[in-house]
Amino acid sequence: MTPPSFFKIGNRCTRHGTDTATTMTPLQSIKGFKDILPGESELWQSIEQQAKTIFDAFGFHEVRLPLLEKTELFARSIGESTDIVEKEMYTFQDRGGDLLTMRPEATAGIVRAYLQHKLYAREAVHKFYTIGPMFRRERPQKGRYRQFSQINAEIFGVASPYADAQLILVLVHLMNALGVTDATPHINSLGCPACRPAFRTALKTFLDGAGDHLCSDCVRRRETNPLRVLDCKVPGCREATANAPALADYLCPECQTHFATVQQALEGQGVAFTIDDRLVRGLDYYIRTTFEIQTSALGAQNAIAGGGRYDGLAHTLGGPDIPATGFAIGLDRLAEIVGTIRQPAPLQPALFIAALGEEARRKAFQWLCQLNTSGIAAEMEYGDKSLKSQMKRADKLGASHVLILGEKEMQRGTATLRNMASKEQIDVPMRDLANRLIERFKKT
Ligand code: AMP
DSSP states (O other), X not given: OOOOGGGTOOOOEESTTOSSSEEOOOOOOOTTOOOOOTTTHHHHHHHHHHHHHHHHHHTOEEOOOOSEEEHHHHHHHTOTTSHIIIIIOEEEEOTTSOEEEEOSOSHHHHHHHHHHTTHHHHOSOEEEEEEEEEEOOXXXXXXXXXXXXXXXXXXXXXXXXXXXXXXXXXXXXXXXXXXXXXXXXXXXXXXXXXXXXXXXXXXXXXXXXXXGGSOXXXXXXXXXXXXXXXXXXXXXXXXXXXXXXXXXXXXXXXXXXHHHHHHHHHHHTTOXXXXXXXXXOSOTXXXXXXXXXXXXXXXTXXXXXXXXXXXXXXXXXXXXXXXXXXXXXXXXXXXXXHHHHOOOOOOXXXXXXXXXXXXXHHHHHHHHHHHHHTTOXXXXXXXXXXXXXXXXXXXXXXXXXXXXXXXXXXXXXEEEEEETTXXXXXXXXXXXXXXXXXXXXXXX
């Protein structure tokens, strides 16, 4: 088989007019895709750990799902006329001809798994969380990437507004635990299939009268998804819809009671919130409660998290009619905010072994393995470096102690243990040294 032509594409070039010497420009990551390097990854880990601790306490269990799903899943769940499905999905045909999509959000996949494994038959109520990357081909900017990560939580099998309130409380609790004080829940009710159609018709009539004041996206949305016009951020659209009909005036008694109970539950927990009747959110499957956690710390991309109730989705995807509600936190955005509040201490070795000469290195490596396998963070120099350069490296790594093992030490049968802060040095016999070090550093 001839390899596809893209395997041959490269940036090989010649130097000095000869074609024998070649240089390659290192390849760069794809636009809107970023690397999380050591220094930043510790912060991500600490946020994820905090979220997991809270999920455990609130009874959520982790699910890990594929990043690739059939395109149809997203078209049927998110909605054909949403920005995500219309413009942003990474979709391709695989070699077998199947149309696949890199997941742009997690809820559709969670519902798919929930139905596929008939989890509803095992228990009436399920609480899930999942953490991982999503892919949307949006215009990259600060706080908006083409691969970004989310922390998702979903509750299946509870129609009660208390489930919506609990999700908002989880978010508020997590923000507090992370020290994010400038974060307010914004909440709204989108009504239900009984009352939303009347609102949609009234809104459509209003928008038809708005003439050419709407942006080109909203002119399209007016036909396909008029509710989305309400949360367009373009100032002209904001102005044109200032006197648009309000959803609150169209809610049926059930939706009104549901929304009032969410508010009472939040008030009962002392949670301050803002009612935002333009909070429509970009996905078709939401009904009744929708919410976002917003902050002023992020500029234009002011939502750290968003979610809502999606009772009809399981049924739309071919399953039983099961109520559900959930949220997604933007981990990249959250890390940007938390990073301005605190930085987790970098991981530093307790011990650095500076060995001089092959014989000493052989011994050092043995001890290093014993220390590492006993759970002690230790490092050594593998190459043939001077003591001075090894001490420099130990210092750079932030090791609290250095074990020096030179020729003199090898002859004497003792190594030198140096405390890097106090500069104090002691001799330690080599016999049974690893165990002694393990004892010593386990305690610190
Ligand atoms: P959504 O899935 O659109 O409801 O978004 C939920 C949260 O994910 C948002 O509030 C953002 O914090 C985050 N988010 C959504 N899209 C992006 C993106 N392109 N880049 C970074 N974060 C995003």
